[in-house]
Amino acid sequence: MAPLIRTQFGLNDTQIGLLQGPAFSTLYAFGLLGAGHFIAGRNPYRVAAACVIVWTAGAVLFALAPDYPSMLAARVALGLGQAAFVPAALMLLTAQDDAGRRARALSTFTTGSATGRSAALVLGGAALAMVAGRAVAGLEPWRAACLALALPNLVLIALLVWSGRGHETVVREPGQGLGDAFRLLGRRWRVFAPLLIIGACAVLMIQATAAWSPSILNRSFSLTPAQAALVAGAVALSFAPLGHLGGGWTLGSPVGRRFGAGPLLAAGMALALVSVVALASARGLPMAAAGLAGLTVGGGFTAVIALIEVQALTQPRLRPQVGAVYLAFVSLIGVGLGPLLTGIVSDHGGTGHGALTWAIAAVVSVAAIVGAGVALAFAGRRALDASV
Numbered sequence: 001m002a003p004l005i006r007t008q009f010g011l012n013d014t015q016i017g018l019l020q021g022p023a024f025s026t027l028y029a030f031g032l033l034g035a036g037h038f039i040a041g042r043n044p045y046r047v048a049a050a051c052v053i054v055w056t057a058g059a060v061l062f063a064l065a066p067d068y069p070s071m072l073a074a075r076v077a078l079g080l081g082q083a084a085f086v087p088a089a090l091m092l093l094t095a096q097d098d099a100g101r102r103a104r105a106l107s108t109f110t111t112g113s114a115t116g117r118s119a120a121l122v123l124g125g126a127a128l129a130m131v132a133g134r135a136v137a138g139l140e141p142w143r144a145a146c147l148a149l150a151l152p153n154l155v156l157i158a159l160l161v162w163s164g165r166g167h168e169t170v171v172r173e174p175g176q177g178l179g180d181a182f183r184l185l186g187r188r189w190r191v192f193a194p195l196l197i198i199g200a201c202a203v204l205m206i207q208a209t210a211a212w213s214p215s216i217l218n219r220s221f222s223l224t225p226a227q228a229a230l231v232a233g234a235v236a237l238s239f240a241p242l243g244h245l246g247g248g249w250t251l252g253s254p255v256g257r258r259f260g261a262g263p264l265l266a267a268g269m270a271l272a273l274v275s276v277v278a279l280a281s282a283r284g285l286p287m288a289a290a291g292l293a294g295l296t297v298g299g300g301f302t303a304v305i306a307l308i309e310v311q312a313l314t315q316p317r318l319r320p321q322v323g324a325v326y327l328a329f330v331s332l333i334g335v336g337l338g339p340l341l342t343g344i345v346s347d348h349g350g351t352g353h354g355a356l357t358w359a360i361a362a363v364v365s366v367a368a369i370v371g372a373g374v375a376l377a378f379a380g381r382r383a384l385d386a387s388v
Contacts, residue, residue: 001124002211003218003225004142009068013356017343019068020211023075025335029328031083033178044088045164049157051088055081056153063139063146087324106311107248110304114240114296117210120149121233125214128226142225181321184314191313194374196329198265199306201371203334205272205364206299210236211339213292216357221285231289239293243268243300251305261309262375268302269372273365280361295364302371338363 002016011019035047058078065071089109127145136144185192213236217228250256250264275294282288307326314322345359 001142001146001225001229002215003228004128004140005071006215008140008142009071011068013343013346013359014340015068015343016215017211017340019071019075021207021339022336023072024079025331026079027076028079028083028335029332031080032087032324032328032331035084035087035324043164045160048085048088049160049164051081051083051085052153052157052160053081055085056150056157057081059146059150059153063143063150086327087320106308107244107304110300110307111241111244114206114244114300115237118233118236118240121214121229122237123233124149125226125229125231125233128224128229178321178325181318181325184318184322185325188313192310192326194378195306195310195313196326197374198269198371199303199310199326199330200333201269201367201374202299202303202306203330204338204367205295205334206303206338207335208338208342208360208363208367209292209295209299212342212356212360216279216360217285217288220282220354220357221288223285231285232292235289235292236296239296240300243297244304246297247301247304248308250301251308261305262378264305265302265375266372268298268305269368269375270298271301272298273368273372276361276364276368280357298368338367 002020005011005019006013006016055078058074058076058081061077062071062074065074124145127148128141134141139147213232214225214228217223217231218225223231247264247268251261256264272295275291275298277291278294279288279291282291307323310326311319311323342356342359342363345362346356349355349359349362
């Protein structure tokens with residue numbers, strides 16, 4: 001949708017980056033912290049259903065926004081609505097005592113999230129292709145597509161309400177607040193800080209790629225917005241599960257137990273670095289698609305391993321709270337800065353269709369090098385491994 005929105009409202013890449021990044025992530029991050037504090041002792045299914053209602057309203061407001069400030073406000077509402085969903089899900093998923101099952105559950109959850117974003121690109125592209133530039137019920141094609149993509153949320157709300165029937169709410173115990181999570185992170189900062197940095201770098205790579213890949217394909221290879229969304233969505237839909245599921249399964253495999261999390265995290269970053277170089281130097285669509293595929297796998301592989309290690313290093317009673325703090329941090333850095341920095345570099349780093357491609361190459365390369373360096377620095381003494 002970004003190319004159409006950019007054209008209609010006369011926006012530059014920085015403004016699009018602000019719309020996709022900080023407008024969503026700022027209130028989302030603070031909402032995560034609040035949800036992490038209050039989620040204990042509440043029915044997670046009902047909390048999740050309420051979140052979906054709010055973010056659906058934000059999606060509708062975005063689709064009907066008359067101007068850029070209204071779109072920013074809608075993105076803020078969307079972020080607030082999604083904020084408590086993740087802590088509610090973590091409360092259910094991290095109750096597993098077995099480390100292997102917990103890792104697989106978390107990787108499956110993050111796979112579902114990535115698959116949903118990818119499917120939205122594919123469905124959005126298909127909707128744009130179907131209307132072929134024609135207005136739908138008096139709405140521009142991108143507005144109609146956004147509204148159509150919000151409809152499945154109604155089914156999700158019904159499923160969450162139905163699933164929450166009869167669910168016993170666990171009484172909140174002392175020591176389950178946000179302050180307790182911060183105290184744990186402070187006491188063990190030498191272990192958690194590297195994972196926070198690595199996770200932020202991984203999410204920054206993922207979000208920068210997801211936000212700008214349709215625009216790169218549109219500008220560099222003369223694809224229509226519909227075609228660009230379909231190709232970008234198909235690549236992400238095909239390879240995002242490989243990264244997320246692969247990370248969870250590899251960490252719990254004999255390979256993961258032998259080498260530990262540090263080398264695996266560095267390997268994911270290395271794959272992303274090689275892939276973004278391939279994307280930046282691509283002369284044809286197949287090579288660009290291969291670069292996007294590698295970025296998708298490397299980013300997802302790294303992000304899920306960092307999340308699994310954070311949860312494994314945390315006492316069960318504090319996992320939703322520590323998870324909320326972790327996700328708030330990586331969201332502020334990764335979601336907030338990834339799309340925005342790419343837009344700023346694109347606007348000020350040159351002209352022509354290749355400016356955006358080199359901008360994402362620069363941003364992702366820095367994130368990958370920093371993340372890999374931190375992972376390798378701690379790999380020798382296995383400081384990132386929950387099993388040690």
